[in-house]
Amino acid sequence: MKRLDALRAIYSFLEDRVVVTIMGAVAAELQSIGHRANFFYLQHAMGLASSMGLGIALTRPDRQVIVLDGDGSVLMNLGGLTTLARYRPRNLVHVVFDNESLLSVGGFPTATSTGTDLAAIAAAAGVRRTATARTLDEFRGAFDEAIAARDLTTIVAKVDAVGPSKYVTELSLLENRFAFQRYLAII
Amino acid sequence: MSPVSTIHSRLIYDALKACHIRLLSALPETWLVHLVRMADEDPEMTLVRLAKEEEGVGISAGAHLAGVKSAMLMQNHGFLASINGIVSCAQLYRIPLLMLVSYRGEFGERDPWQTEGGAVTEDLLRALRIPFSYLDHPDHVARRIAKAQTLALAANKPVALLLCRDLMWEEGG
Numbered sequence: 375m376k377r378l379d380a381l382r383a384i385y386s387f388l389e390d391r392v393v394v395t396i397m398g399a400v401a402a403e404l405q406s407i408g409h410r411a412n413f414f415y416l417q418h419a420m421g422l423a424s425s426m427g428l429g430i431a432l433t434r435p436d437r438q439v440i441v442l443d444g445d446g447s448v449l450m451n452l453g454g455l456t457t458l459a460r461y462r463p464r465n466l467v468h469v470v471f472d473n474e475s476l477l478s479v480g481g482f483p484t485a486t487s488t489g490t491d492l493a494a495i496a497a498a499a500g501v502r503r504t505a506t507a508r509t510l511d512e513f514r515g516a517f518d519e520a521i522a523a524r525d526l527t528t529i530v531a532k533v534d535a536v537g538p539s540k541y542v543t544e545l546s547l548l549e550n551r552f553a554f555q556r557y558l559a560i561i
Numbered sequence: 562m563s564p565v566s567t568i569h570s571r572l573i574y575d576a577l578k579a580c581h582i583r584l585l586s587a588l589p590e591t592w593l594v595h596l597v598r599m600a601d602e603d604p605e606m607t608l609v610r611l612a613k614e615e616e617g618v619g620i621s622a623g624a625h626l627a628g629v630k631s632a633m634l635m636q637n638h639g640f641l642a643s644i645n646g647i648v649s650c651a652q653l654y655r656i657p658l659l660m661l662v663s664y665r666g667e668f669g670e671r672d673p674w675q676t677e678g679g680a681v682t683e684d685l686l687r688a689l690r691i692p693f694s695y696l697d698h699p700d701h702v703a704r705r706i707a708k709a710q711t712l713a714l715a716a717n718k719p720v721a722l723l724l725c726r727d728l729m730w731e732e733g734g
Contacts, residue, residue: 418653
């Protein structure tokens with residue numbers, strides 16, 4: 375499964391949801407499909423996208439929050455999974471694109487390439503709903519189920535280690551940040 | 562009874578409430594026990610107990626963008642552990658971040674393990690260009706917390722208040 379195809383498969387749902395992504399390929403690919411004011415791209419601070427999503431989900435329980443995370447980022451903040459599980463925001467779906475590598479810095483393999491199972495770690499951290507998807511159909515199914523369940527869910531989507539040709543996009547970080555804040559202020 | 566001052570903890574907590582803080586993220590340590598308990602018992606406060614302090618930077622950033630005022634409670638070693646998040650999330654994205662940092666390892670510290678962190682805390686805050694002040698006397702607690710938040714919001718940047726032994730600890734020495 376290609377991450378870009380997985381993003382396309384859920385894009386129509388993301389269109390009017392609060393979305394927080396990590397840096398690198400996820401941010402660039404989602405922007406290539408179409409940026410919206412309700413999408414925030416955390417272009418650094420690896421590991422904290424899920425914490426930002428938690429901060430939004432806890433303070434805006436009326437909104438569905440989708441965090442688009444990655445294996446390298448989750449591995450930098452494994453403790454954050456325990457915090458997510460502890461507060462169990464029912465309005466947060468945590469998607470982890472696992473390409474088993476740090477793609478944007480040259481493709482160095484992460485620990486998921488040697489057997490670390492992030493869905494199992496999330497489950498052991500206390501996240502009650504977890505899934506691993508290896509195909510586009512599995513991913514779409516797991517995502518739809520997570521939304522229907524109205525409960526915190528971590529979905530690990532195993533994706534190919536391929537990404538966009540470049541990571542810097544036209545959208546400035548601060549423009550994105552202030553527009554996203556304004557979006558949250560009016561919804 | 563813990564020699565951590567309940568009265569002064571209450572002063573700090575009430576000052577945070579007066580600043581409309583509705584979310585506190587915290588990693589408990591000795592000096593923060595009363596503050597964490599007060600947040601836990603307050604139905605108006607969302608208390609997020611962290612596994613590691615850096616998470617709190619992301620949580621506060623999310624809360625801020627969602628329109629909710631928050632603060633972080635941590636030890637200075639937790640500040641040390643949060644530095645990448647402070648720089649790469651809060652400073653890069655211009656997030657006002659109110660950090661209450663218990664200042665362990667300063668004069669009067671008996672725990673040998675706190676002393677190295679105490680010795681570098683202020684230099685690190687200066688190196689990161691984080692405006693900071695001290696909470697060391699009950700008379701200025703409310704004013705300094707309000708002013709710190711005002712600056713954080715005006716500058717869209719992190720600010721720190723160092724919770725000092727003279728305020729937090731009731732035993733002499």
